[in-house]
Amino acid sequence: MGRAALRIIDPCAPRAYADPDSLHRLGGTEATVLRIARVLTDEYEVSVEQSARDTTEAVGDVRFAPMRLGRTYGGTILVINSWKAALICRRHNPQARILVWQHVEPGQNLRALAGVMAAAQIGIVAVSETFAAQLRRFAGAAKLPVFAIANPIADDLHPDATPRDRDLLFFASAPHKGLDQVLAAFATLRATVPALRLEVADPGYLDWDCGAMPEGVTVLGTLPHAAVIARMRQALCVFYPQTSFAETFGLVIAEANAVGCPVLVHRGLGANDEVASDASQCIDATDPQMIAARIAAWRQSPPAITGNPRFRQSAVVQDWRHFLGAARRVRRSARSKGVSHVA
Numbered sequence: 001m002g003r004a005a006l007r008i009i010d011p012c013a014p015r016a017y018a019d020p021d022s023l024h025r026l027g028g029t030e031a032t033v034l035r036i037a038r039v040l041t042d043e044y045e046v047s048v049e050q051s052a053r054d055t056t057e058a059v060g061d062v063r064f065a066p067m068r069l070g071r072t073y074g075g076t077i078l079v080i081n082s083w084k085a086a087l088i089c090r091r092h093n094p095q096a097r098i099l100v101w102q103h104v105e106p107g108q109n110l111r112a113l114a115g116v117m118a119a120a121q122i123g124i125v126a127v128s129e130t131f132a133a134q135l136r137r138f139a140g141a142a143k144l145p146v147f148a149i150a151n152p153i154a155d156d157l158h159p160d161a162t163p164r165d166r167d168l169l170f171f172a173s174a175p176h177k178g179l180d181q182v183l184a185a186f187a188t189l190r191a192t193v194p195a196l197r198l199e200v201a202d203p204g205y206l207d208w209d210c211g212a213m214p215e216g217v218t219v220l221g222t223l224p225h226a227a228v229i230a231r232m233r234q235a236l237c238v239f240y241p242q243t244s245f246a247e248t249f250g251l252v253i254a255e256a257n258a259v260g261c262p263v264l265v266h267r268g269l270g271a272n273d274e275v276a277s278d279a280s281q282c283i284d285a286t287d288p289q290m291i292a293a294r295i296a297a298w299r300q301s302p303p304a305i306t307g308n309p310r311f312r313q314s315a316v317v318q319d320w321r322h323f324l325g326a327a328r329r330v331r332r333s334a335r336s337k338g339v340s341h342v343a
Helices: 028-039 083-092 108-119 129-139 179-192 225-234 251-258 288-300 313-336
Strands: 004-010 044-050 057-059 062-066 076-080 097-102 122-126 146-148 165-171 197-201 217-221 235-239 263-266
Touching (some): 028 044, 076 083, 108 129, 179 235, 179 288, 197 225, 235 288
Parallel strands (some): 004 044, 004 076, 076 097, 097 122, 165 235
């Protein structure tokens, strides 16, 4: 029996990508797509279609091509973040299994589509259990099937012997993810601990005016992924005490923890509590005294942090294999019973 077809459709990325070098100034969604696409080629004929792509190329066993929503496919179709694109795919593929791989919070304008999606038997794959629960609430009475599969981090991310700089804090997210709050919290903290420094790295996919930087802040710009990991190994913590942006997963949190770096995050916000591997990392980020106390404790004795093994790529790939394999079995059974489409 030949490999089943898996089509990943990305209507959202601002430019084409096909290998790690092409991810510069893109985000975690695109990195995750590449990781999953590459490791599923043993079982699936994988293609990745992108709206920003003009040419077709093969990188390893993955085919990258321009997006054509009106095309008829076999197998499973995974659409990145776009409910409307998934519905277009359904019109042309009545028997395919179609899923939206949801990495970002849906806009309120999509709430009315939840029932349409359910009627079209299009499911959602959320990137965390927390986000999956949120999407079920968002869909309301619509019986929209929602599943959860975590974003993967590399299997080879582990703590090493790099000494930690007790005075170095690190921020490694896009500036719209609460950087203004982070900077204000750092300025308040540094007023009592003048030795502290904050380094700010930016993935670079958004232009954002952050204004003047407080004293003690160094803007590093866009770093290669290996350099970000190296900073995480060196820093006392990833400093992320903001309340305005809810991570649907939080790749930075998972990767930092995997190399032994704690992350200071707001308790109860997005997937923070699910992804942070130790509850001591989740605090009330609106309380400057709590921030100061946690940083003081970590400066005195850095916590022993290890990553959550269920976010390792090897574990996440097994989740995808099980999920997609079960889908193939359900689809074959549905076809034998004359069902027209299967979520």
